[in-house]
Amino acid sequence: MIVLKYTLYGYNNIGVKLRMIYDCAVIGAGPAGLSAAINLAQTNRSVVVFTTKEEDSSIYRAPEVNNYLGFHGVSGKELLQAFYDHAKKMGIEIVHKKVINFYKSGDIFTINANNEFYEAYSVILAIGTPKKTLLENEAEFVGRGISYCAVCDGMLYKGRTIAVIGEAIEAEEEAEYLSELAKKLYYVPLYKKNEFHFKDNVEVILSRPKSVYGEDFVNALELEDRILNVDGIFIIRKTMPADQLIYGLEFTEDGHIKVDSKMQTSIEGLFAAGDCTGRPYQVAKAVGEGQIAGLSASTYVKMVKEKQK
């Protein structure tokens, strides 16, 4: 079900399409991600930033921020707006897609952004406060009945029974798409809402999901008050938990992404910045780390390209 869609930037003189490989892909467009992006741009690197929605940054809801030096008495929304204005002035490319996962092959990272594929020499994770997997046993069944992307895996469940767990209202769109493929769909919202308008084959279940069961493959979802027999479970979150994004990423004991003083993770060419690397969960810390990650990625990319010559 995977279609490779390379971002193209032109043709060479014999008409062969040239593939665009970004110097860096930044996942997340909060303070850390945007700071990384402007620092990459400042050092003349090509950069793409992925975000589902700008408003997803936790700073967006802060009524007043007084401790980001240079801005006093602003709302989180105003501060984020100033950050976006800055990124815009520097021509930063922002792609509104959710990154499902990515992998590294040779020196190139391939990023699956809602089933469109991008390539980059380096990646910066700026994905905000750590999110744990939702269900007991969830990690064990990834790719064996647990999916995070309707577009990517929906066709695998054509004519079958599935559950869709929606973290936020945006998940309903993916549920609607899946309801056209599935025979029966249980929709489990994790947010509060009174009325749902789905097709007849959708049943809304207002109960907290707990665990997943199966043998080789998922066969049941356990909720607080019942067990649903299903062939697959889609968990639709605003952002993916870091441990599901890429294989081999190391974490600290308290569940943050492990980085060194250059913001380099356990995977070469992969950097992290902001809340995902540890406390305090604060704007200035995130912006500072974003800068270090951006400059480190910039240096790393230079090294990789020189190696390729």
Next chain:
Amino acid sequence: MIVLKYTLYGYNNIGVKLRMIYDCAVIGAGPAGLSAAINLAQTNRSVVVFTTKEEDSSIYRAPEVNNYLGFHGVSGKELLQAFYDHAKKMGIEIVHKKVINFYKSGDIFTINANNEFYEAYSVILAIGTPKKTLLENEAEFVGRGISYCAVCDGMLYKGRTIAVIGEAIEAEEEAEYLSELAKKLYYVPLYKKNEFHFKDNVEVILSRPKSVYGEDFVNALELEDRILNVDGIFIIRKTMPADQLIYGLEFTEDGHIKVDSKMQTSIEGLFAAGDCTGRPYQVAKAVGEGQIAGLSASTYVKMVKEKQK
């Protein structure tokens, strides 16, 4: 020659003077120091910031800064002004004195700011890019003929022959003061200037200082082209080298102050942030580290005060 001048903040009900102990003393008023200060104020801690001159921050001379998120196309001077405005709005106390050194006794740090003494439960070093000692053997002779403070040690050299090495034009004022005490004073400017107006007992030497000689005590200053027999050498710098500020501070191999992820140095209650902890020498990195150091100091002070109850 040391006179203790405690900052006083009032009298208790039997008329005994109460001593003000700051929660934190921040040394340096560049991006890192100011960020630390506003974060301390934000968590309701008393804080004092020491700086010789605001313009000493290396960012002041930057013609354009584009990579501190939220400000685009500003000069270093404008950015620093915005930082000062922020600090002012939060009522940060800034003291225009050079910190000569400080020490820790029990839980209290005592800070010598040009021979006036301040006390604090914690200290944050935000002193900018690392400065090395100037002369060969300099560290060896500190307190034995090498001095960094005219007001502190001038009287020790009454009627004697001294050299004064001035890093910047401000040093001339201290040289003038010392020329009234000394029999003979050699003034060695490290900056460019054509005319000097000193008393008759002052000889200006335009030669690069290299090394210091002596047995128990300093007896000569070696310059590129001559050797001066002196009883003491005053080195008047804008900021002190970190290794002369406090005993026991650990450094990384490349000469930066060693800190952990909380910006804690090798001395409990002493934190560091900004250029002095390592590269990149950039505003956002400094502001981010300042925030972490400020919040860490805040937590530390709470712990110390609870212990004292």
